[in-house]
Amino acid sequence: MSPTARLMDGSALARSIVEQAAKRATALTRQTGQAPCLATVLVGDDPASATYVRMKRARCEKAGIRSRHIALPAETTTAELVGTLTELSDDPTVHGILLQHPVGPHIDERAAFEAIAPEKDVDGVTYHSFATMSFGADGFASCTPGGILRLLDHYDVELAGKHAVVVGRSAILGKPVGMLLLGRNATVTYCHSRTADLASITRQADVLIAAVGRPRLLTGEHIKPGAVVIDAGYNPGNVGDVDFDSASGLASLITPVPGGVGPMTIATLLTQTVDAAARQLKAA
Structure with a gap:
């Protein structure tokens, strides 16, 4: 099937985000x-x-x-x-x-x-960070989920009222990305290793997040035509959790592996580090 999906270029967006973080870091260093x-x-x-x-x-x-x-x-x-x-x-x-x-x-x-x-959990891995993120309070998001939301925003993906399906339930990726999507008024379904008839659920997704850590688990048969597909998996051989060739013939937007979610994770980490420094130095 020939590709029809538009690529979501995480590398280019990440460069822009890191440039902004660098400017803020320089200004903060000069001020403090x-x-x-x-x-x-x-x-x-x-x-x-x-x-x-x-x-x-x-x-x-x-x-x-x-x-x-x-x-x-x-x-x-x-x-x-x-x-x-x-x-x-x-x-x-x-x-x-x-x-x-x-x-x-x-x-x-x-x-x-x-x-x-x-206040130093810039990777968003503590219970406190998960709670503040889930309630929309002032805290740090897990970096990969935070990067995914930035990518969706950059490509003007409407989330309110949409059905988002998250495949994976890890504490630092699957669970938090679902909570961030819920906070944007998406209807969220979690799938995992014990989900029966996975394809029947993923084919309902307007936004599909693959975060399970199994190479090419999701293929074209799992994709609803026109869906936005975010591949947050990274497996040996530069392979994601989505079979790119078959999925890209159906999706409207899709992230490549590498060059999609990965760079956004690091960009979010650096941004949150500058945020943390600004808060702490201001408090000091």
Whole structure:
């Protein structure tokens, strides 16, 4: 099937967002004498995680955001990790904290997340951030869901009254993106590994969010003609959760992998780091 969908260029939009964040970071540094600072914490030496952290730190540098990296050995305990995150939370020179996940299976990841001070949770992973985001209060959104909403807004996708289907229910992607869509007055359906007859539900979606972490799970048979398809999956081989070739023949708008949601995640992280620094330095 020949492609008919228009590509949603996350890379171009992310560049524009990062440029704005960089201007704000420069102005804040000039006004306060302190550059916004993002602390990244990595447990172990997983190559993919290490690559993600290096990429985020490089983007920070280009945007005028100072980065501080803490590399912990794979055998780090939950208590030790919580101690590190607590120290960073108490450090006034650190404005945002990113714990690269997943951490090792022997670590209580939720306990680690909750050690991050809410005002420094620029990755939007704590209970506090989820609650404030869900209630539309002043907090930080999970970065990938926040990036997805920015992308939808940029392409003038109307959400009010539309049926949005989210495939995936993770705490940092599926669940929060559904709450953000609900906050925009979309009607939201969550699907997951135990959903019966998945295609019958996804074919009802005006906006389909793929966030399940299974390569090419969603194909053309899952797509309603004219739907907006957001592929938030990233699997080995630069493959998303959507079979792009078959889906792009039906969708009206679709994100590529790579170049769609991924750059928007990092752009949201940098923007929220500058936001956090501005609030903390103003309070100080």
